[in-house]
Amino acid sequence: MAKVALILTDNFADWECAMIGGIGGSFYGLDVAYFSPTPGQLSSMGGLTVIVSKGLEELTAWQPDVVAVIGGTVWDSEAAPDISDLLVAQYENGVAVGGICGGTLALARSGLLNSVPHNSNDGDFLIKNAVGYDGVSNYVQSEAAVSSGRVATAPGTAPVSFAAAIFEAAGVAQETVSQFREMITAEHN
Numbered sequence: 001m002a003k004v005a006l007i008l009t010d011n012f013a014d015w016e017c018a019m020i021g022g023i024g025g026s027f028y029g030l031d032v033a034y035f036s037p038t039p040g041q042l043s044s045m046g047g048l049t050v051i052v053s054k055g056l057e058e059l060t061a062w063q064p065d066v067v068a069v070i071g072g073t074v075w076d077s078e079a080a081p082d083i084s085d086l087l088v089a090q091y092e093n094g095v096a097v098g099g100i101c102g103g104t105l106a107l108a109r110s111g112l113l114n115s116v117p118h119n120s121n122d123g124d125f126l127i128k129n130a131v132g133y134d135g136v137s138n139y140v141q142s143e144a145a146v147s148s149g150r151v152a153t154a155p156g157t158a159p160v161s162f163a164a165a166i167f168e169a170a171g172v173a174q175e176t177v178s179q180f181r182e183m184i185t186a187e188h189n
Contacts, residue, residue, distance in 0.1 A: 001029055001030065001064065001171035002006035002030050002031065002065040002103075002114055002154070002171050002172075003030070003031045003032075003033070003062060003063065003064040003065050004020065004024060004030050004031065004033075004064060004065065004066045004067075004068065004101075004166060004170050005033055005034075005035055005059050005062065005064035005066065005067045006020060006031045006032065006033070006034050006035070007034075007035050007036065007037070007056075007059070007067065007068065007070060007103070007106075008034055008035070008036050008042055008050070008052055008066050008070050008072070009036060009037060009038070009042070009072050009074045009081065010038070010042045010072070010074060011042075011043060011044070011045055011070040011072045011073040011074060011098075012042060012044050012045065012070050012071070013045050013070060013072050013091045013101055013156060014044035014045060014046045014048050014130070015046070015069070015101075015159050016071050016100045016101060016159050016162065017070045017159075018072050018159070019159060019160065019184070020032060020053075020068065020090070020163045020166050020167075022163075023101065023108060023163070023180065024163070024167060024170070024172075025126070028167060028172050028176065030167075030170050030172070033054065033059075033062060033064075033075065034050075034052045034054065034060040035052065035054045035055065035056060035057055035058060036052040036054070036055065036056075037055070037056055037081035037083060038055075038081070039052050039053055039054060040052065040053075040057045040097055041100070041184040043072065044072075045072065047168035048179070050056070056083065056090070057063050057087050059086070059140060060086065060089070060090075060148050061187050062104070063100045063189045064070065064090070064095060065095060065096065065098070065169075065170055065171070066095065066096045066097070066098065066166055066169045066170045067086075067087065067090050067095055067098070068097075068098040068103070068152075068162075068166050069083070069097075069098065069099040069100070069103030069104075069106045070099070070100060070101075070105075070109065071099075071100050071101025071103045071156050072101075072102055072103075073102070074102070075101075075102030075103060075105045075106060075129070076102055076105060080105065080106075082109070083090065083110070084105050084106070084111070085108050085110075087107060087110040087111050087112060088104060088111070088112065091112055091150065091151075094149040094150075096151070096152070096169035096170075097112060097150065097151055097152075097167055098151070098152035098153065098154075098169065099120075099152075099153055099154075100105075100145075100153070100154045100155070100156060100158070100159065100162045101120070101121055101154070101155060101156030102121075102156070104119075104120035104121075104125075104153045104154075105120075105125075105126065105152070107128050107153065108120070108130035108132075108133040108135065108166075109130045109131060109133065109145035110112065110128045110163060111132060111134075112151060113126070113135040113138065113151070114133070114134045114135040114138070115135065115138065115155070115186070116135070116148040116149060116151050117138050117140050117146055117148040118135065118138060118139065118140065118146055118151065118153040119139065119140050119141070119142045119145075119146045119153050119154065119155060120139075120153060120155060121137040121155045121156055121165070122141075122155070123136060123141070126139070129178070132172045143155065143157065143158060144158050144161035145158050145161035145162045145164065146167040147168065147169070150169065152165035152166060152169060160181065160184045160185060161181070162189070164177050164180060164181050167180065
């Protein structure tokens with residue numbers, strides 16, 4: 001069973017992690033766990049209150065197969081936690097990493113987006129908010145998630161394709177991931 005670690009911060013974007021946790025764990029057999037740079041009570045942008053009891057040290061000890069940084073309002077503020085060392089260490093240990101919306105800023109700050117195709121809310125969002133980001137030549141303008149090797153990124157408006165990219169990174173069968181995409185997007189066809 002693949003392990004997927006979701007990193008949440010206070011005021012996290014609840015729609016960006018809902019399908020990963022709800023569908024990935026319940027239907028696809030993934031072991032999904034939640035971690036935070038500041039464990040404790042967190043609130044989502046939608047007003048949901050959650051308790052995240054595990055910190056980032058516990059994430060490392062848990063040895064996930066995938067780490068996904070969920071967006072929220074903290075990532076483009078001065079209060080953004082620096083998780084660069086954690087992300088780089090996980091990636092260097094063979095772990096797939098992902099970021100959606102503001103979570104892409106954490107990947108950009110760590111240097112993980114400098115040499116791979118990626119996206120975010122838009123290219124200027126990364127340039128403006130991620131000190132050390134040098135990957136503008138690899139930025140892909142896309143409404144859906146972009147995956148390259150073991151790195152997945154997405155704008156905050158693409159929680160479905162981001163969930164699919166995380167499922168793929170966790171080893172969920174391609175046929176199952178395709179069925180997920182078709183099921184979730186069926187109302188728009």
